[in-house]
Amino acid sequence: MSAYDTYKTPLDSRYSSDEMKRLFGARNRHSTWRKLWLWLAEAEREVGLEGISDEALQQMREHLVLTDEDFEVARVEEAIRKHDVMAHVHAFGVAAPAAAGLLHLGATSCYVTDNAELILMRDAMDLLLPKLATCIHKLSAFALETKDIPTLGFTHFQPAQLITVGRRAAQWVQDLMMDLRNIEQQRQQLRFRGGMGTTGTQASFMELFHNDGAKIDKMNELLCKKAGFPNGTYDISVQTYSRKVDLDISNAVAGLGATAIHICSDIRHLASMKTMEEPFSKTQIGSSAMAYKRNPMLSERICSLLIEVMLANYGIVGRKLRSLPVNFADTYSDNWLERSLDDSAIRRIDIPELFLLADSILIGLNNVFSGLVIYPKRIHAQVMDEIPFMASENIIMKMVAAGASRQEAHEQIRVLSHQASDVVKNQGGKNDLIERIKATEYFKPIWNEIDSLLDPKLFTGRAPEMVQKYCGEGGPVQEKLAPYKEYIKSAGTVELKV
Structure with a gap:
């Protein structure tokens, strides 16, 4: 039978790394x-x-x-x-x-199955962490490069006060830093099950060692040393180690999935606005029918890897990686007394899938962050379309400084703003608020100052400083990435499988 004749999971054949x-x-x-x-x-x-x-x-x-x-x-x-x-x-x-x-x-089956799962999850986290650190490094570099470029901020997906391109990226970096911290924490506190016997009482080993508990403790100390678990064994185990461990690990790893969805969804929105794009090769085809298309394929793939439709008849949509902790929570809570087999088959699927998904996501993010493209002129044009409205408060303050009533200035701006909005929304024209202000006699005392109030950098606050302080030399990001420095230096961009 050919390999093409039987089902293979896409995580194996298409997405995950060979080492995972x-x-x-x-x-x-x-x-x-x-x-x-x-x-x-x-x-x-x-x-x-x-x-x-x-x-x-x-x-x-x-x-x-x-x-x-x-x-x-x-x-x-x-x-x-x-x-x-x-x-x-x-x-x-x-x-x-x-x-x-x-x-x-003296062992029970869980001596090999459970201890092996702990070893595999430990080694899987050791594979994920440097890859995640590399993604953070690349995105931080992008944030620093673009920290001074003003761009529209959005609240409720409506234009809001300006930020900078790099400041938005730094927010993504901070979220990934939380994922790095959470996975590191699970890795650092992981323990071994060791030799505990059939219900965790070590009765079988007491028989072997003639009731000498010190020898059992020494045996487990040696096992932990041989297996590479310096924290020792969990103090209490039943036939298995507590499945709460799996739940904690899945929450940390699945958090990365939530972050990836957030970042890639933002990139997809920005691509629609033609201000940012993921890497797009010269020979890449965006659509089989629409030759002009430059679809955000990488970001879509990352989100698609996470999508799982649940209870489709009710229209409830979950996310594959993000939803896995529900399985681990159910496995933990449904395990009866000292152990029932409810946890067997599902863990054989969920544990590898958890890490293969996370690995696939990091490969995708690495590719996205290796070649993010921005279009400064397009960004500036969008900013200038909205900045007249944003400058209105400063204009009011200038009028007050010139002796006008704040309420009267506010009312004058309100009326002119609605007129300008009508031109944009109903007539398809350009935002002409500034021209209207310059043509209104009421604002004559500050006509000569209005243009100076339209510099976008006046509206970005401390955004560049924040990016530099967080992502730059001596900042929290660089300090956190220090242990991964050699890996980052040698890491390239993983070639995506088609």
């Missing part, structure tokens, strides 16, 4: 199980358990990475036993016969 796909691949997952069985045997022997030979350990070390033959042995055994862990115990025993009778000693 390998991490959650069957070979790496089940090779991690074998490492866990080796580490358990080593730790048990190191704390005094007899009967674990050098030959057994050596054979285990020589067969940590599964071959295709190993998978076939496990497949046949699972068809008989209907138990995946025991099928792989059998396959490992076939590959390392001297260790066959010692594998999984």
Whole structure:
């Protein structure tokens, strides 16, 4: 059967990176199980358990990475036993016969499945964090380059007080910085399940070590060291580690999805207004029918990766990555007492999907931030269309300074503004408020000052300073990205798959 004959998830075939796909691949997952069985045997022997030979350990070390033959042995055994862990115990025993009778000693299935998930999630966060830092670095550079360019701000998607292009980008940067912090925090506080027995009481290990709890503690200390978990094990586990851990991690990673939707939606709106565009190659086709189109394909793809229609009959739309914490919350809350199997199948889907989606999103953001394009003249034209209205308050203040009544000046501006709005909205003309003010005798005392009140930079406040302070040298962004400096320096732009 050809690879084209069976379904493959687009996350695998189209979007995610090879390293993330390998991490959650069957070979790496089940090779991690074998490492866990080796580490358990080593730790048990190191704390005094007899009967674990050098030959057994050596054979285990020589067969940590599964071959295709190993998978076939496990497949046949699972068809008989209907138990995946025991099928792989059998396959490992076939590959390392001297260790066959010692594998999984004192452990329950969750010793390998849960500890492996913790290892995979840790390593997945280690892949995401430098990629996220790189995206922040690139967007920060764009913010600094454009910090002085005035542009329309929008509230309620209506023109509001001016900001700068870079100031808007700095807001996006700050949101991504929150995601970096949240994922880092989950990575830093992650612990191991270790060897806890069938219900978390360590009763099986108490039997092995003749009721010597100190040896069990030492065994788990060794396991954590071998697996790379300096924080040790969770203080309390049942048959599984608490699924609250998965929920916390999913909330942090899914937050990145919400940020990506926000940023890419903004870029799509700005592209519609022809003031900003994502990278668009010379040979790229925007539409099969409309040759002139320059659709924001990358931003749309990022949003599309996150879209999941839920309860479609009721028109409720969710977001794929953003919605995954609901699954993790349900998995946690629906787990009965010391453990029920409600958490098995769904976690096999949700955990890889969580990280493959986040990885795909970061690849897309990297591409977008590597070549954002702005059109300064178009931006300036839009600003000048609206700035007469924005300058009206300053004009009122100038009139007051010249001795006029504030209320009278306000009423004069109000009337002229509505007339100018009528020209724009009903006649399709240009905003002529300034011309009307200059033609109104009431404003004659400040006619000579009006043009000086229309400089867009007068309306951007401290926006450039804010960007420099936040994204520039010595600011919070640079300080936060310091640990990722070498990765950022070597990182290029990942080629998107078509």
